[in-house]
Each structure stands twice: as C-alpha cells, then as structure tokens.
Amino acid sequence: MKTVKELLSHHFCLWLLALLVANNTTMSTSEEYQTYIIHMDQSYKPASFSTHESWHRSTLASLSSSDTIYDEKTLLYSYNHAMHGFSARLTPSQLSELEKLQAHRATYPESYGKLFTTHTPKFLGLKHSSGIWPTASYGKDVIIGMIDTGIWPESNSFNDKGMSSIPGRWKGICENGTAFSPSLCNLKLIGARSFSKGYQAGGGNISTEFDYDSPRDCTGHGTHTSSTAAGSNVVGAGHFGYAMGTAQGIAPGAHLAMYKVLWAGGESDKSAASDVLAGMDQAIADGVDIISISLGFDEHTPYFNDVIAIASLSAIEKGIIVVCAAGNDGASNSTHNGAPWIITVGAGTVDRSFVGRLTLGNGLTIEGTSYFPLSILIRNAPLYYGENNISKATCAFSSLDPTEVSGKVVLCDYTGSDNSGQMEEVQRAGALGGIFSNDKFILEPEIYSMPALILQSRDGSLVKNYVMSTNSSMVKEMKFVITKLGIKPAPQVTDFSSRGPDPVNPGVLKPDILAPGQDVLAAVRADKPEMDMGMYTLATDYAIYSGTSMAAPHVAGVTALLKAVHQDWSPAAIRSAIMTTASSIDNTYSTITDQATELPATPLEFGAGHINPNKAMDPGLIYDIHFQDYVEFLCGLGYNNKQISAVIRRSQWSCRDNASDLNYPSFVVVVPKASIYPLVMNFTRVVTNIGDDDSIYQAVLDVPSGMRIQTEPNTLSFTGKGQQQGFTLSVEISEIDASVTYGYLKWVDQHNHVVSSPIVAITV
Numbered sequence: 001m002k003t004v005k006e007l008l009s010h011h012f013c014l015w016l017l018a019l020l021v022a023n024n025t026t027m028s029t030s031e032e033y034q035t036y037i038i039h040m041d042q043s044y045k046p047a048s049f050s051t052h053e054s055w056h057r058s059t060l061a062s063l064s065s066s067d068t069i070y071d072e073k074t075l076l077y078s079y080n081h082a083m084h085g086f087s088a089r090l091t092p093s094q095l096s097e098l099e100k101l102q103a104h105r106a107t108y109p110e111s112y113g114k115l116f117t118t119h120t121p122k123f124l125g126l127k128h129s130s131g132i133w134p135t136a137s138y139g140k141d142v143i144i145g146m147i148d149t150g151i152w153p154e155s156n157s158f159n160d161k162g163m164s165s166i167p168g169r170w171k172g173i174c175e176n177g178t179a180f181s182p183s184l185c186n187l188k189l190i191g192a193r194s195f196s197k198g199y200q201a202g203g204g205n206i207s208t209e210f211d212y213d214s215p216r217d218c219t220g221h222g223t224h225t226s227s228t229a230a231g232s233n234v235v236g237a238g239h240f241g242y243a244m245g246t247a248q249g250i251a252p253g254a255h256l257a258m259y260k261v262l263w264a265g266g267e268s269d270k271s272a273a274s275d276v277l278a279g280m281d282q283a284i285a286d287g288v289d290i291i292s293i294s295l296g297f298d299e300h301t302p303y304f305n306d307v308i309a310i311a312s313l314s315a316i317e318k319g320i321i322v323v324c325a326a327g328n329d330g331a332s333n334s335t336h337n338g339a340p341w342i343i344t345v346g347a348g349t350v351d352r353s354f355v356g357r358l359t360l361g362n363g364l365t366i367e368g369t370s371y372f373p374l375s376i377l378i379r380n381a382p383l384y385y386g387e388n389n390i391s392k393a394t395c396a397f398s399s400l401d402p403t404e405v406s407g408k409v410v411l412c413d414y415t416g417s418d419n420s421g422q423m424e425e426v427q428r429a430g431a432l433g434g435i436f437s438n439d440k441f442i443l444e445p446e447i448y449s450m451p452a453l454i455l456q457s458r459d460g461s462l463v464k465n466y467v468m469s470t471n472s473s474m475v476k477e478m479k480f481v482i483t484k485l486g487i488k489p490a491p492q493v494t495d496f497s498s499r500g501p502d503p504v505n506p507g508v509l510k511p512d513i514l515a516p517g518q519d520v521l522a523a524v525r526a527d528k529p530e531m532d533m534g535m536y537t538l539a540t541d542y543a544i545y546s547g548t549s550m551a552a553p554h555v556a557g558v559t560a561l562l563k564a565v566h567q568d569w570s571p572a573a574i575r576s577a578i579m580t581t582a583s584s585i586d587n588t589y590s591t592i593t594d595q596a597t598e599l600p601a602t603p604l605e606f607g608a609g610h611i612n613p614n615k616a617m618d619p620g621l622i623y624d625i626h627f628q629d630y631v632e633f634l635c636g637l638g639y640n641n642k643q644i645s646a647v648i649r650r651s652q653w654s655c656r657d658n659a660s661d662l663n664y665p666s667f668v669v670v671v672p673k674a675s676i677y678p679l680v681m682n683f684t685r686v687v688t689n690i691g692d693d694d695s696i697y698q699a700v701l702d703v704p705s706g707m708r709i710q711t712e713p714n715t716l717s718f719t720g721k722g723q724q725q726g727f728t729l730s731v732e733i734s735e736i737d738a739s740v741t742y743g744y745l746k747w748v749d750q751h752n753h754v755v756s757s758p759i760v761a762i763t764v
C-alpha cells in the first residue's frame, strides 16, 4: 500500500517519478529499435581489438540484419568495470543475431528505476571530542560516489574548508555542461558526471524547463543525499526555522563524486538501467571507495537480471562498498537491492519532531505536528466547527462558507484519509488557521502552506469536546516553528520503509540495518521554490526530506568513517561491524517499534537493528565474506551456468560445496508452510578476531519460545589479532505459530565486546 508520505516524499518532478513502477520493456514484434544491455564474455575479444569498445562497435557494425546502417547512435555505452558489455539500440532480429554469438552472455531489456525518497549525527552519537569522528579524521581521504540526480555545487555543504587534498589514486573528472563547469568542483566535490544516453534513447528529453544537461541537480534529491553522506559543516541551517542548527554530513572529511543517472523531464522522469550501469561503471573506474544508491528497480528481479546487483558484485570484488536504499514500499516482502553483497538500508525515525502549540479558551494546551514555516502567533481567535453539518464538520470540498469562517480557526473532523484536501478547503474559505487530526497519514513539510496543526485524534476529540461545551469557543494562542528533541520512542521503523523477507532470496535477512530516514535535514538546490504560500513561494537552502533514500547515505557516511579507521577491512567486514553492533532497543529501552502499528518491530523491519557508528569501530569479531563465497552461494541457489556467469562476469569458476549459507552476520531459517516438526537447521560460521589479542568469547543466546538454539563450541578463545575460529549454530524449531519468530546469538568477551546476530525463523 502506498501512503501519502511515499507519494509526496520527493518534490514535484520526483514524486511523479515515484509513481512510475519499473517495468521491463517487452520485446516488440515489429522491427522497432529498443535499448538493450548486452552482457558479453570478454574472453572472446579477439586480440586484434585494442579496446573493448572497438570490439563492441565492430560487433554491432557486423549485424547483417540491420535495415539501417550502423551509426554512432547505435552504441550507447561500452561497459568495462561494472560489467563487460554494452548497451545499444537494436531491432529484435539484430538482438537475436547477437544472442547467437558465442561471446554473448546475457541480455537485459532497458528498464526504469525509481527514487526512494542536522540533528542526525548527534542522534547517532557522533561527537567531536571522542569516538569514531576524531578517530577517523571525519572520513579523511575516503571517496564516496553518489549514483543520483546530480548535485548543486554552490551549496554551502560542499564548501571545502579544511578538506585534505584529493587522493592521488583518483581518476575522476568534473564534466562541463549546462550550468556546470569543472571549476565548480573543489576538494570536497572532486568528481561530477552525467549519464543520459539511455534516458534519451528511450524518448526522454532533457529540456531546460525541467533539468540541466549536466551533473547539476534539478530536483534536490542528489544534493540532499550527498550532503547527508559527506556534507561539510554549515552553521545556521534549517528548514524555514525548523531543525535549526549545524548541518553536517556523517563523514564531513570525505570527498564526494556525483554520477547523475536520473533525469527529470515533465512526463518522462526516468532513470534508465543503462545509465545507472554506466554511472556505476565509471565510479568503479574512477576509484571511489563507496557507492551510495538511493534508487531501485523492480524488487522481484533475480540477481542475474538485476544490473545494480551485477555491478555491485563487480564493485565489491574491487573492495568498493555498495550501500543501497531498501525502498519505500512499506509492505512485507518488498525490499529492493537485497543481493547479499550489498548493504541494504531501511529507514528509521529520529527523536525530533516539529510542532505547533495550541492553547484553547479553557486553558487546555495541546501540541500537534506542524511544519508551517512562519513564526506567527494567532491570538484570541474564535474557533469554528460545523457541528450541525457533516460536510462542514469534515471540511469537505467546497463546504465552508467564507462569511462563516473568516477570521476564525476551523476545526475539521478526521475522515480516515490524509488532511491535504481539508487544508486546501480551509485555506480556500479564507480562515485564519486550521486544526486537523490524524493518526495515520503524515503530510510532507511543503504541504503546510497555512497555519495548520495536525493533532493525534484523541487530542482532536478534546478540542471537539471543548467546542461542543460552549457557545463562544476561542483559540487563545496558536504558535508555530517549534522543534522538539528527545521524542520517545525513537527510533521507530518508519511506516514507508520496505520490509523483508527479501523477495528474491528470503534466506538472507534484509534489510541489513536501520538508519535515520524520516525528517532528515540536508542541502537542496537553493533557488527552487520549496513551498507555495499563495502570494509567495519560499525557497530554502536546506530542507526536510523522508525516505529510505535519506537513510542509505547515512550508512554510506558511516562506512566512510570505518574505512578511514580500518583501511584493510573488506566490504563484508565493514557490513559485519555495522550489523553486529547495531541496537534493536529504542530510547525507552524497549524493542524498536513499527510506526505503522506502534507494536514491536522484528528483524524483518529493522534487520540487525539501528546503526551505532561508535560501536561499529570496535566490533571485536568480524564475519568476513570473500568473492568465492558469493560464487558458492550462487551455485547453492541452483542457478544454471549462464545465470551464474552473468552475475560473476566470468566463464570459469568452481563450486566446492554449493553453500547457499553465506558467512553472514545474521541467520534465517525459512520454514515452508507444510513442515514436519521439529525442523533442524545448522549454520556454519567463521569469525575473525580483530579486537584484543587475548579474548575469550562466550555464546549468550536469547531464545524465543518454539525455538531451540545451540552453538558448538560455545566458547571461542583467541590469542592474537587476525585469528579465526569456526562454530556451528543449530536451530531446532518445534512449532512456529507467528509468521516470524526471532532470537539472538551474542558472542560476549571479557573486554565488553558484544557481537550480536539476529536468528530469524520465517514461514513462507
């Protein structure tokens, strides 16, 4: 189910995009040109071709069925790093000719993706005085590549005061283009490129009305995610006075490179898979350390057809960490980007809220949600409630009489849907302000174009009781622009965050981790009208956005800090550190709750838990995974040779034991519906000691009813750093009545390391 929040979670050009569900272009029978990504086996490249691109061009030129002569426009991109192959415009008969070549490995029809859209560093426990920030020098010398909508380079968040010099290994560039020139890059923003061939080949236009033909950001999304990951410190940032404070990225010392792959174009806002792949290919070639992706394609696509999964494995093989948003579908079985080599991020709330305060004539004071941007005060205004007419009481379309409500604050009954229509009606009728109630739907900040408060429905009833009890109900005072901290409970799993099990492979727990994704303040493009206030449009340099799009760059920033501290850690080791130190407990010391139900959430919603950067720096033990382990994993999935070769981009490999059980820091038992109990599943794992030389770890088990858990051995002794120990975890399920049951394995040593892994049983 899509909530209002999801649809409005991006600005106009983007929320249109959010409605476009990725759909694979079907092959047409007529000889029409379509874009295909062609995966080739590079071992077939004749030595006579000096580059892959010349081989690709020659292959295309040789297609005999071509009814038009091969021209420069046929080939869109030649890929060499994320995948070997190219994207091209082809007719169906040309495609079938290509597919007959021995060098052909796989075909992916073009598809289109969607986006998943300054207090958060403090909420994550980041401090200047101690912990990972100073230890990591704020992410110095690490390069984060953003695959997104572009960047607004003039934003103060990308100033390079105090930044270290550009690492010598960097090969990226800053492109010239519309309203963009290489001189806009600096020591913070060290690369900026754009990829639009696939978008344009698919009929998309880059018109000046909607977007810039350059890495410049039209929508604000890429500027927001980039400044969240690695924005410099900016004092005095706020969203029209809300959330005022110092805006800073999670890794303010890290360098940024933007790869623009999403294009806004009125009715054809799109990100084409061929462009996303080109952006990732370039990021790998340029030498980024981390790739952050806040967009995704159809979540049901198996790895061998998923270009983000394939390109990410190629990145991982080169030691590049890939962090992706899990999606904003809010439903179970809907996580995107869940390949086990990717860090998949869900969105949590933070302990901050934006409120307005209402005092009634009887002295009752109530707070409600408001993002109304002006700090005006309403005093001694009559309160209007259309109590004898249901249309008026619910502020239905065109129901209010301007002569009745003018100069008054209007109370509207809850109707079960969101309040945006009511707000429009109250504003149309010329009232002074509005009081609404809702427990379910949250409106995006830019909808609050009038003095409006949204109360919890029980508070709304209090106001209604007051109105009914007197003939002269009054609002004594209504005040706006109040930011409150310390809200409890926090974090919660946001209602829009995509939940597991992963639709492609329920056997690996996804999402991996929860990070702040609601009401995140970060930089946007500065000149864009963010709010329509009737007579005025207001623009802001910093804005509050929500989405798993916002959560992923928080984790990308944390991985940059970890990379700065532990340059030798593999992407899997960094993910392990983040997962095994995460917390499933909120600020009321209870299990993190689900915002949608207010009930305790499970690892299917929060993964290993909420990210804790300071602890991740010193996890004690690491569950590492090597490239060959992923190959064994793919063999264990029962993929055929062609499918495996598509994912690992090789024609030769061997599988020793077809182990679909990866050395993952979480455990999932998939229980088929008609199972015979008890059901036993054994997992084997190997942990590496990266903590103190002399450490003795004891297994502490947190066992739910219906499950029995054993480890063999249950003590792991280490005498030095880098030592490895294996263990078996045996899970016996005697019954399972809920759709999900879970416990924890915690390895605890004498130096306060707690290495925690969720053990989850799901029925499918």
Ligand SMILES: *[C@@H]1O[C@H](CO)[C@@H](O)[C@H](O)[C@H]1NC(C)=O
Pocket (backbone or CB within 6 Å): 176, 177, 178, 179
């Ligand atoms: C940079 O791009 C702009 C706009 O496309 C163009 O007018 C200008 O000539 C370009 N400059 C260079 C040096 O290519």
Ligand SMILES: *[C@@H]1O[C@H](CO)[C@@H](O)[C@H](O)[C@H]1NC(C)=O
Pocket (backbone or CB within 6 Å): 203, 204, 205, 268
């Ligand atoms: C792109 O622009 C061309 C020329 O302005 C126009 O004919 C075409 O309809 C546009 N395509 C889309 C998809 O907007």
Ligand SMILES: *[C@@H]1O[C@H](CO)[C@@H](O)[C@H](O)[C@H]1NC(C)=O
Pocket (backbone or CB within 6 Å): 389, 390, 391, 392, 398, 399, 400, 401
């Ligand atoms: C209620 O108000 C609406 C809109 O102002 C009006 O059309 C309708 O006649 C009213 N109904 C009653 C029963 O008065």
Ligand SMILES: *[C@@H]1O[C@H](CO)[C@@H](O)[C@H](O)[C@H]1NC(C)=O
Pocket (backbone or CB within 6 Å): 468, 469, 470, 471
């Ligand atoms: C409101 O006014 C009406 C008519 O003047 C009167 O009958 C009623 O008692 C008053 N109600 C209250 C709660 O004062």
Ligand SMILES: *[C@@H]1O[C@H](CO)[C@@H](O)[C@H](O)[C@H]1NC(C)=O
Pocket (backbone or CB within 6 Å): 300, 333, 501, 502, 503, 504, 763, 764
């Ligand atoms: C999840 O989605 C997949 C793919 O659509 C489907 O095959 C599977 O049955 C779903 N699983 C659950 C638990 O709903």
Ligand SMILES: *[C@@H]1O[C@H](CO)[C@@H](O)[C@H](O)[C@H]1NC(C)=O
Pocket (backbone or CB within 6 Å): 635, 638, 655, 656, 657, 658
């Ligand atoms: C792995 O699976 C493949 C295909 O099912 C099979 O041919 C091969 O013998 C298996 N290897 C091992 C070591 O089990």
Ligand SMILES: *[C@@H]1O[C@H](CO)[C@@H](O)[C@H](O)[C@H]1NC(C)=O
Pocket (backbone or CB within 6 Å): 680, 681, 682, 710, 712, 728, 730
């Ligand atoms: C699973 O582990 C348990 C406990 O270590 C052991 O008794 C059992 O034989 C194992 N089962 C399999 C199938 O390996």
